Amino acid sequence: MRVVVALGGNALSPPGGTGTVEEMRESLTTAAAALASLVEDGHSLVLTHGNGPQVGRLLLQQERAASDVPPMPMDVCGALSQGQLGYLVAQALDNALRHRRLPARVLSLVTQVVVDGRSPAFRRPSKPVGPSYELPEAQAIAQASGHVFAVQPDGRWRRVVASPKPLRIVEEAPLRALVDAGHVVVAAGGGGVPVVEHRGQLHGVEAVVDKDRTAGLLAVAVGADLLMVLTEVSRVQVGYGTAEARSLSSLTVAEASAWLKAGEFPEGSMGPKIEACVGFVRAGGAAAIGALSEAAAVLAGDAGTRLLP
């Protein structure tokens, strides 16, 4: 089966960690073992991943050195993180495949994603990126940089950028060729580097793209049979935090859409995962959400939450 796997940022460096490369390699070794099992079972993999914590650290480094080194815009930050994570993810998974003597090799592609420059997302940037600040410091940075800041639930302030919908994967043709040739490909990390198309030319934009949404697009682009969104929770829940809370082994596209509308799934976490799955099932594919540690069982339908037409 051809499977697109979307990995959460926590599979790449643990939440609450300090962000050392050793920590990242340790998390990735665990993730790679789970994913190698899928390849061992004969499946063809395309892997995409988040980059939130890593870009956050890059932004902090850039800010600290801003008097000597000009900070890069968000598209370039996304590209930096694709290099970093693409390398670490590909190496970890490739080593896991080599360990099992599997012939498929892993490689990472720098991937751009076209977004609509006239998307309302650009007028109302809402996706927090980078470190959080007390108001005075946020104001000072905003004045010096022109960045937009917004107050967060914890009362602190973070830079916010647009998070427009991904429309098209620029490197779709070579990506598909690589998958057809039997390679495991890491692509569109962090949702892809956001670009707009204007008079046939591509230009990077100050935005981030949701990695789950891009995963849905990726699944269509490579003709996947299954989109698998892997995270820490073993199943999608409804009624979270209430007496009626329940975990779902499956839900239909109609149910999912209704719950999405009702705000059952938070925008920053489960929402885009469900949305991506709904989109791919509507396009004729299969989709599931589950825990990375149970990847093989999620693929087999024995764990996780399956989206039904």
Place this chain on the structure above:
Amino acid sequence: MRVVVALGGNALSPPGGTGTVEEMRESLTTAAAALASLVEDGHSLVLTHGNGPQVGRLLLQQERAASDVPPMPMDVCGALSQGQLGYLVAQALDNALRHRRLPARVLSLVTQVVVDGRSPAFRRPSKPVGPSYELPEAQAIAQASGHVFAVQPDGRWRRVVASPKPLRIVEEAPLRALVDAGHVVVAAGGGGVPVVEHRGQLHGVEAVVDKDRTAGLLAVAVGADLLMVLTEVSRVQVGYGTAEARSLSSLTVAEASAWLKAGEFPEGSMGPKIEACVGFVRAGGAAAIGALSEAAAVLAGDAGTRLLP
């Protein structure tokens, strides 16, 4: 003709510049126009590039934020720069091709290069990376980080790392498949991410690989007809700075080898370029060194310095 082009770091951001993304894009637009002409003439391109100034800036950013964000080792810094530059280079060249309505698309591959972990280069790190410091500051950083510093010709101190010879390009097979399929591929940026192979597993190492040496390897790997090392000078010179200085329109492998041994070509600049060309000509290919601005003429043999068997 299948051509591997090695671009100097100055084609990516001008020397003496401040390192803004606008500056980089401007340099790249110029470079892309020269390279697009080659594609227009029907040639198939594989592009590799330096990353010295960009990694230098990353290292400075990492150092300034070191109390909050753990700095990354050199292999990961190389990967970061491959993402950044791979994106910017591919986008600039792709836009130039689109502008001329050429069908070939450009993409960037995160590329690892295997080096020998027992290379003497690791016992005697000599390649300067990152910013330069006065002695007391270098000593303080060396103590805190364990990095090795060496005094430079200007009396200031810089971190030095190993620069072992590249032995093998890890992503050789998919790279070749992409070139065969008609894509322009940006690969092995900064000489490639250095890794060692131990019991069938790949591990990143604290090193940098010379981009010209890797370009020579790349030319063999993709079965190139021509290796073209593009830089700022229009021709290789001998007797530089003396009354007998002369520019060469060609030189034989035997002459080049003798001059290399005699120390005619400096280690940090023309030496590895000549070495890479000599190696590729010995392997049966053709090789030339010349100015980026004259790329088409260098390819045609009307400019630059051609290496002869």
